[in-house]
Amino acid sequence: MAIYSIPEGGTVTKDIPPEKQELQALEDEKIIELAELGQKIENHYGSEQDIEWGCADGKFYILQSRPITSLYPVPHVSDGKFHIFVSFGHIQVMTDAMKPLAISLVSNLTNFLKKDVSLNNFFIYSAGGRVFADFTGPLLLKPARHMLLKVFKNMDELLVSALAEAVKNEEFIKLSLPKKRLFRILRKTAPIIIPTLIKVQSNLYFKNPNRAKANADSLIKKIAGENEAYILKAIGAERIQTV
Structure with a gap:
């Protein structure tokens, strides 16, 4: 359906004919022009914007622009690279914000993976009262990716669907995992992961x-x-x- 203004004031709602329902509302070049306008407004205000606009006689009119307040907070990274974060709380079915003490506790669980414990954590991040795990590295390894997708599927199929789309992203495909860090992580996590996987498989098939x-x-x-x-x-x- 579509909403039309009427000369005497107000609006009227009408059904769109079936043959017009699948038609593109804007031509490709106008879509690009609108996107560039949106980017220009965002750059002007320095934050993501909720923009209302109209188009009349081929000309765009910006009616309103205000900061988006409903964006979910995500971890800040300074390397400018593509990252895939998974909410630790959500995969544990804990959707509420976590207390600072809980965030601190979880954030330090992977300190043994760091070369120096005084360095910033490269795997666990926090934002908006939640803890996020950076699964970019593990997902770059195909064997680990296959295992993770299988494990996450038992938790949340929508999560697996999102991860499957993320690993197809061109920016993700361009990434590479530093070999030194990879070997150090594998050396430290193998004694934990391998027995755990054996135990899990045993429980699934025999218990x-x-x-x-x-x-x-x-x-x-x-x-x-x-x-x-x-x-x-x-x-x-x-x-x-x-x-």
């Missing part, structure tokens, strides 16, 4: 899923009890240090 919840509850209870006993052995300031 009884009906007993999974009971086993998980029992394991959590056991670990919590052991840690509680360990903490209670200490008193005063020593207990705080132990925690």
